Amino acid sequence: MRDGFVIVVPALRVEGMALFPFILVKHESLKYDEILLRHERIHLRQELELLVIPFYMMYLLHYLYNLLRYLDSGKAYLNIVFEKEAYAKEAETDYLQRRKFWAWLNFC
Template sequence: MILIVNKYLLGKSFKGVSLWPFVILKSPELKKDETFINHEKIHLRQQIELLILPFYIWYLLEYLLRLVQYKDRFLAYKNISFEREAYTQEMKENYVKERKFWAFLQFI
């Protein structure tokens, strides 16, 4: 994981984003936010499992499906299976080490 701090690379509503192998952060303080960093580490693991490019394709397609389903951008985002896994598991310090292969499938 390579951390990059750059407030100009992200939109207003984003604190950070994982683009394997990088995690781009809006502010340097986020480096100390263990929950946030763990959330992003979960996304990096998901990306590796799906061989990176298919992750982004799946993410986008699922977002569009959830957008049709919920008719709300924020709800669509929060209900993407990758996000559901990351948000529900981000508080678990050792989750990335202990998680099973393709664990996000249980969050579809």
């Protein structure tokens, strides 16, 4: 899954999204954006660790909790524990090779 299954979806409302086992990107050029792809690959690993469906449930619940807490959708999104890990580590080229199981817990 080094390159993953990257699919261009022009109707996507965001630049990229991990939807196990795919990475969806808004534009063809984003298929070559290593930082974006690494960010999404971190999410794929998180999804796999949590057996996919529980990941999506936890992601949504954490977003809703943050929305109530911050009353701001942008802050709610950025403070989802899974996003915190992905943003913090997306620039580290070897991160997925050395990442520990359930590393997202370090970002709670």
